Amino acid sequence: GQNIDQPTEMTATEGAIVQINCTYQTSGFNGLFWYQQHAGEAPTFLSYNVLDGLEEKGRFSSFLSRSKGYSYLLLKELQMKDSASYLCAPLLRTGANNLFFGTGTRLTVIP
């Protein structure tokens, strides 16, 4: 079966740095996506890692370790608008491109 483990909720201060961890066990793995989802809206793409290491994109960075089944999303210089759910989604099978979503981490940014 598939399993994703992320913290359910996190709180951080505006301007700070926060790291959201994700561990996964999946049958088949072809990379991992991070999506941001504001309440009542559809997810928006943040990052995709297929190789081990850190991918940096502006204030957001994502790290992957395939051998450890581990990824994290790093958000720098937090802004109030970053309050949202962050979804870790392994890509299971290249043929069907199935993404498997966990329940996500609800991040609240406080002043």
Added chain:
Amino acid sequence: GAVVSQHPSRVICKSGTSVKIECRSLDFQATTMFWYRQFPKQSLMLMATSNEGSKATYEQGVEKDKFLINHASLTLSTLTVTSAHPEDSSFYICSARGAAKSLSYEQYFGPGTRLTVT
């Protein structure tokens, strides 16, 4: 970037009626479209995967006779919830993947449709 639209954004229907939700890729051709359902504070659950011109592949536990999916063109897929019941009330989200993108596995999500069955 790639844009996916959904229509309607919100719909309220009576129990027993059918509702059709449209998903369109506006600036690219989507060879594969995905339909998800999300209940409050829960994860996105994949319902089915559809490839243009072929039958949809449904996930285990999803009734294909109740959730009819049609992907007749490279820019349009529809989900019809037949004989809707209150327990079908949910947030339905589609996503689309193009055949030739720089990030070939990325899915572009539509804005979602909030279905309420009374």
